[in-house]
Amino acid sequence: MILYLSTIPPLLLIVYQDFKHRYISAWVLVLLLGLAITLGIQSIGLVDTLKNALFNCAFLSLQLIIVSIYFSIKSKKWVNITSEQIGWGDILFFLPLACFLGPVWFLFFYMISLVLILCFYLILKITFTQNEETIPLAGGQALCLIVLVLLKWSIGFDLYENLLF
Numbered sequence: 001m002i003l004y005l006s007t008i009p010p011l012l013l014i015v016y017q018d019f020k021h022r023y024i025s026a027w028v029l030v031l032l033l034g035l036a037i038t039l040g041i042q043s044i045g046l047v048d049t050l051k052n053a054l055f056n057c058a059f060l061s062l063q064l065i066i067v068s069i070y071f072s073i074k075s076k077k078w079v080n081i082t083s084e085q086i087g088w089g090d091i092l093f094f095l096p097l098a099c100f101l102g103p104v105w106f107l108f109f110y111m112i113s114l115v116l117i118l119c120f121y122l123i124l125k126i127t128f129t130q131n132e133e134t135i136p137l138a139g140g141q142a143l144c145l146i147v148l149v150l151l152k153w154s155i156g157f158d159l160y161e162n163l164l165f
Helices: 008-021 026-044 046-075 088-100 103-128 137-155
Strands: none
Touching: 008 026, 008 137, 026 046, 026 088, 046 088, 046 103, 088 103, 088 137, 103 137
């Protein structure tokens, strides 16, 4: 359980960096990836951790391809989504996230976190009429993951178990 709690400081650093500077240090992502892989191996073994990570990365790849196609059709030319729509830090944050959760938990977390981040951003935009056009996606998802880790710590459910759903 201490290993799960040890993920909170790097996640807090990601939250701070993404909200404050709109970038994430590579070393923090590498540290978080190492912790996520270690947690997976410790919980379900190497083979199952790799299977989960491959499934989650395949889902993310498919989603990023669909988003690229959508923006390309919308602008009537091929659009590289990493140039304006999504940052590399956000995409690279998906790697530790993909290793951190089982497939069902990952899909659940991914969808809920995106909805929460979008709602939070819209509320801030309406309330404060911000001119900021970028959304700190990795920072928002890191914040949601901190909440999930704290819930796991207090309640004690398994983030790799897919039978709960």
